[in-house]
Amino acid sequence: MIRLNHRRAVWGLGALLALLAALSALAANSAETGSAAIAYLLGASACALAVTAVWVAERAERSARADRAALRYNEERFQYEVLEAPIPILVHAEDGEVLAVSRAWLELSGYAREAIPTFRAWLDLAYGPAADRAEAEIRRHFAGAHERQEDFLIRRADGESRIWSLTAAAAAPRSLPDGRRYLVTMATDVTERRQAEEDLRESQERLRMAVDATGLGTWDFNPVTGRMNWSVACKEMHGLGPDADVDYGELLLRVHPDDWDRVHQSIQDALESDGTGEYGIDDRAEYRAEYRAEYRSLAPDGTVRWVDSRGRTFFRGEGDDRHAVRFIGTVMDITGRKQVEQELREAKEEAEAASRAKDQFLATLSHELRTPLTPVLALISGLEGDTRLRRLHGLTDRLAMIRRNVELEARLIDDLLDLTRIARGRLDLHRAVTDVGAVVAHAIEICCAEAVQGGRLRVVTDLAAAEPRVWGDGPRLTQIFWNLLRNAVKFTPEGGTIFVRSWNGGIEGGDELVVEVTDTGMGIEPAALPLIFSAFEQGPAAASRKLGGLGLGLSISKAIAELHGGSITAVSQGYGRGATFRVHLPAGRWPADAALAPVPISSETSGGAESPRAGQAGEPGRSLRLLLVEDHPDTAEAMAELLRALGHEVRLAGSVASGLAAAKAALESGDGLDLLISDLGLPDGTGMDLMRELGRLYGLPGIALSGYGTEDDVRRSLEAGFARHLTKPVSLQALESVIQETASAAVEAPVEKEEHDRQR
Numbered sequence: 001m002i003r004l005n006h007r008r009a010v011w012g013l014g015a016l017l018a019l020l021a022a023l024s025a026l027a028a029n030s031a032e033t034g035s036a037a038i039a040y041l042l043g044a045s046a047c048a049l050a051v052t053a054v055w056v057a058e059r060a061e062r063s064a065r066a067d068r069a070a071l072r073y074n075e076e077r078f079q080y081e082v083l084e085a086p087i088p089i090l091v092h093a094e095d096g097e098v099l100a101v102s103r104a105w106l107e108l109s110g111y112a113r114e115a116i117p118t119f120r121a122w123l124d125l126a127y128g129p130a131a132d133r134a135e136a137e138i139r140r141h142f143a144g145a146h147e148r149q150e151d152f153l154i155r156r157a158d159g160e161s162r163i164w165s166l167t168a169a170a171a172a173p174r175s176l177p178d179g180r181r182y183l184v185t186m187a188t189d190v191t192e193r194r195q196a197e198e199d200l201r202e203s204q205e206r207l208r209m210a211v212d213a214t215g216l217g218t219w220d221f222n223p224v225t226g227r228m229n230w231s232v233a234c235k236e237m238h239g240l241g242p243d244a245d246v247d248y249g250e251l252l253l254r255v256h257p258d259d260w261d262r263v264h265q266s267i268q269d270a271l272e273s274d275g276t277g278e279y280g281i282d283d284r285a286e287y288r289a290e291y292r293a294e295y296r297s298l299a300p301d302g303t304v305r306w307v308d309s310r311g312r313t314f315f316r317g318e319g320d321d322r323h324a325v326r327f328i329g330t331v332m333d334i335t336g337r338k339q340v341e342q343e344l345r346e347a348k349e350e351a352e353a354a355s356r357a358k359d360q361f362l363a364t365l366s367h368e369l370r371t372p373l374t375p376v377l378a379l380i381s382g383l384e385g386d387t388r389l390r391r392l393h394g395l396t397d398r399l400a401m402i403r404r405n406v407e408l409e410a411r412l413i414d415d416l417l418d419l420t421r422i423a424r425g426r427l428d429l430h431r432a433v434t435d436v437g438a439v440v441a442h443a444i445e446i447c448c449a450e451a452v453q454g455g456r457l458r459v460v461t462d463l464a465a466a467e468p469r470v471w472g473d474g475p476r477l478t479q480i481f482w483n484l485l486r487n488a489v490k491f492t493p494e495g496g497t498i499f500v501r502s503w504n505g506g507i508e509g510g511d512e513l514v515v516e517v518t519d520t521g522m523g524i525e526p527a528a529l530p531l532i533f534s535a536f537e538q539g540p541a542a543a544s545r546k547l548g549g550l551g552l553g554l555s556i557s558k559a560i561a562e563l564h565g566g567s568i569t570a571v572s573q574g575y576g577r578g579a580t581f582r583v584h585l586p587a588g589r590w591p592a593d594a595a596l597a598p599v600p601i602s603s604e605t606s607g608g609a610e611s612p613r614a615g616q617a618g619e620p621g622r623s624l625r626l627l628l629v630e631d632h633p634d635t636a637e638a639m640a641e642l643l644r645a646l647g648h649e650v651r652l653a654g655s656v657a658s659g660l661a662a663a664k665a666a667l668e669s670g671d672g673l674d675l676l677i678s679d680l681g682l683p684d685g686t687g688m689d690l691m692r693e694l695g696r697l698y699g700l701p702g703i704a705l706s707g708y709g710t711e712d713d714v715r716r717s718l719e720a721g722f723a724r725h726l727t728k729p730v731s732l733q734a735l736e737s738v739i740q741e742t743a744s745a746a747v748e749a750p751v752e753k754e755e756h757d758r759q760r
Contacts (some may be wrong), residue, residue, distance in 0.1 A: 089184060091185075092118075092185070098117060098122065110156040142183065151164065152166060163194045165190045216331070219331060221248070223324040229246075230246045234331050239298070270289050306334045367681060370709075373410055374632075375634045376402070414727075431590075446485075459498045480568075485500075492521035514585075516582045523574055524575075533570075561584075569584075624743050625651075625666070626739070627653065629652075636654065675703065676690070681707070692720050701745070703722060703739065
């Protein structure tokens, strides 16, 4: 207001002086009057100039005020924009004054705005020992250095250390109105990223160390560019130097010619696969396919190594656009492993050859041991059945003694073969629903009848099990109880008693069958109990020497019981106090379509050892026309004589050729044949060859009678067409029973077929 009044006073004075000057010039004629007018005009001009100066000054002041207001507005706006910026920003002048700090910067650092009035104060707080280096870097920016990003370890207000990446906002600092220069610095917390990178580096380093430790080589193939990278180890495995250039063609050159097609095809399959293994990377669907090939690498100097190459192909795209983008993998030198495998393979082949040779030896030994026993047992059986000889004093007992020893010899052969089968895990079971009560009764008849009839022992039975049936192999179960009862008879002195009981036990009272055999014999010492089920263990040495045997029966019985899902236990109070054996078997459980085993059970693979007791001649059946093929003269003569004594007509042959000729002659003469009985080992072939030919030509049924009695022997003979397989030696009664059964089945089969055809 004061300045405005002064301006008006100056303007008024100037106007008055100008008016007076004009009036003086019009009214006065004298020189004095003219001088006064000039004076008035000059004064008016001076006033006008003064007024003009005042006006100019006022305009300048108004402009300055406007500039100051605009600067304050811009500064306030700048402060606001920096404060609200979403990224950490700090603005500071060259003299160190902090001009503006964003909230993001304060939140990231944890410091209050008042704590960092100057940039140096911020450096001292957050940078610690690195403050001088950071300040020197900032000075370089003020000196005109180009923009540069650098990481610093920052200490937050709470003491936590973080890694910040700091970047100047411009290549050169900006200038303030007062002439000072300033710099805008932006910060990014890269702690997690740097940690991840460090973890990745450490992981890669560990992987590299692991790869180096394992001797693996690595390779990487880009199917798009065709570029291939091999590690030094990979090159070394292919006989190449560390600086060698490798492409796909070089790879194929380094593959052994015999493996080239296979390796090339494996690689092509991996690259052209549909990549069905899907997984996600960065929200993109990618696919992969596995690759593996073992091949021989061929070095330029001719050195051959075995390598195992494994890889993975990565695919991109969908449908027809799917294509391989990367093929990576490893390669490992497996030359040593291949050498070991070759040695193991050769050792296995040698062991298998030795095993086959052993099996063949055992089979041959069994055959050769059984064959001479066959005529002996056959003759003894015939003599025991001759009523005329029973009147001779002592002869019957002597014949029985001979028969028992022949049967014992056959049993020992069977035990040795069974032990071999068990050791090799080749003791097969042919299961059916089997009545164990009938099996036990049959075993008692076989093992105890003679001792009971002679008055030496007494047998008490109580087979009270409500469910005596099991899902088992009847002949093998017979073998268990035959061994137990034979031992009971063997180790029980005259006047002793054998108790045989059965009952159902188990949690549900009926899911287990228990058969117990107790004797009043010499018993078992406690120290020997854990050993009695081991092969060749017989208890006290004195008793074993006195009573004989190989000590295989219990070991074999234990194995058979365990194959049935059961067990055998033994209890004894000590020497002279008898022994108790319990057989536990699962009861009442079998498949819905299970077959029922015939009763009584008779073994087809243990001949005379489980045949009915000799001395009870079987009743002759109907007379049959038999072809007996046997290359052992004594056996052939003895068997033919006994079969003829039973009323059969017998034709003899000693080979495949003579057997075929005899069959042809019998049929052409009109006599015909009802049954073939043939040995398996013949001079010009096998009994199986003969059976196949006679079955094809004439439909003749047959019985195999052989010293070869392994599971494979039985299987092969049945597959060749034999109806039954009997293992030598076999008693005359057992042979006659099988002859009548086989002949009856052969007669009934055509009748059943005719009835079936008629019904159709």
